[in-house]
Amino acid sequence: MVQMTQEQLVEIANVYLGANTPFYFFDNLRRTAAVQALARESSAGDLITSANELLAQHPPYPNSILQAFAVLCALSLKPNAVSADYFRNIDLSAFRWGSNFLYYASQYTNNNVRVELTDPTPAPAEVHQDTEVTVRT
């Protein structure tokens, strides 16, 4: 089973903590260094095996559910027939945003949407002293 460090777990926990919508959760999870590393260092088969093990735990532990979502997100970064087929057949309806998550994973996998991390450790946000904002009208 794939192993995540505490630092990686905190990173993905931060994404869930700040997520107001399932799209935000999925899209930002995909951009984390943790998920990018999982995708880079694990095969699709290993990710599927890990996801199945994590989701099979009864009762499900929060950290395990988090890791499972991260693993599934990493799998969406490996667009191939195996991933697409897995996403079509797995049931995540027991989990919050589970169905939405699968929809986004399938869309990103099928459309091969790539996410490039320019800096795996982004600098802390600075206060913006000006009032310029990009406004949608």
Add this chain to the structure above:
Amino acid sequence: MLLINAGQNPIVVQTRAGNTINVCQCATVYGIFQLADAEDHAKHRFAEPRTGLSGYYNCHGLVFASRRAAIDDFSQIARILKEDGYEVVQPEDLMPGDIAIYYDDTSGEAVHSAFVVSVPHPADPVKPPISVVSKWGNGREYLHKINDCKYSERSTIAFLRIRG
């Protein structure tokens, strides 16, 4: 429980038109999430927390449901804006009490919303940033500058008001 589907509509929230909005109430998170919360404090040290962690409501639940529940379906936000009579406000006409919605640049989804609490006076030559109060997902409410949050990076902000 965390990340377990708690089901929809534990309470009834409706638009002005009387249509029910899909809402949910989720468990408040602890454990590893408290470490993640500490990271938020470190990254956004000028954002002032107003509350503790809460899964009961999210940003949209703060703005549109009086902190009673979370609204996480972006199609519901579009419905609320239409049926409650929200209209776009230009930045130069902004007033405290208006709302700000952060639309994701890729999907167009409303990924965050906030109440405007302070705007620069037109005659103020310094023009301090716009300040807002918002709920950061399953975390805390914060008082922060409009761009000093995790949602502003890949989003475009719209300001709206109900005029009556």
